[in-house]
Amino acid sequence: xxxxxxxxxxxxxxxxxxxxxxxxxxxxxxxxPPNDTIPVPQAKxxxxxxxxxxxxxxxxxxxxxxPSSSTTPANNTTQQPDFVVGWLVVSDGPGxxxxxxxGYGMNSIGRGADSxxxxxxxxxxxxxxxxxxxxxxxxxxxxxxxxxxxxNLTYLDDAPVLSSCELPNRSRIVMGxxxxxxxxxxxxxxDWE
Numbered sequence: 001x002x003x004x005x006x007x008x009x010x011x012x013x014x015x016x017x018x019x020x021x022x023x024x025x026x027x028x029x030x031x032x033p034p035n036d037t038i039p040v041p042q043a044k045x046x047x048x049x050x051x052x053x054x055x056x057x058x059x060x061x062x063x064x065x066x067p068s069s070s071t072t073p074a075n076n077t078t079q080q081p082d083f084v085v086g087w088l089v090v091s092d093g094p095g096x097x098x099x100x101x102x103g104y105g106m107n108s109i110g111r112g113a114d115s116x117x118x119x120x121x122x123x124x125x126x127x128x129x130x131x132x133x134x135x136x137x138x139x140x141x142x143x144x145x146x147x148x149x150x151x152n153l154t155y156l157d158d159a160p161v162l163s164s165c166e167l168p169n170r171s172r173i174v175m176g177x178x179x180x181x182x183x184x185x186x187x188x189x190x191d192w193e
Contacts, residue, residue: 103136109133147162
């Protein structure tokens with residue numbers, strides 16, 4: 001049988017053409033009439049889907065991507081920056097002695113798991129969402145602090161933070177019953193870039 005016959009080219013009965021007179025003619029039952037819709041094979045994507053092409057979150061500004069930024073362990077709820085530009089050290093209050101790294105760009109600070117810098121040591125006067133933000137401006141090599149939108153205030157060296165202001169090295173930040181000391185790593189003398 002030819003390939004054309006197998007592909008449905010002939011729709012009617014067929015007979016076998018033989019070489020001798022003794023050969024009997026065989027017929028095949030007619031095929032059902034063709035459907036109005038012919039299944040079309042699905043086109044394969046030009047580029048195979050791979051997980052490295054899908055980026056569910058916005059990539060934070062940093063000097064170069066780190067291999068650890070593509071995978072995050074499932075049991076790790078807090079995010080760690082690829083490049084540390086400074087630290088917040090709990091110098092008084094719940095969590096005293098703990099430190100949290102600060103990364104490039106905006107760093108939200110609060111008790112909840114959505115905060116980049118999570119201060120969940122039992123001080124319920126710290127907002128669950130975002131109590132304040134600390135930002136590192138890599139172009140000008142400066143740090144800034146600003147209010148996060150919650151009801152409770154943040155204090156920078158005893159002055160309330162009501163709008164964005166520069167954050168000097170070794171500054172004292174008070175949120176609720178927690179006092180933090182800001183330690184600067186990056187600046188005019190050093191930057192990862």
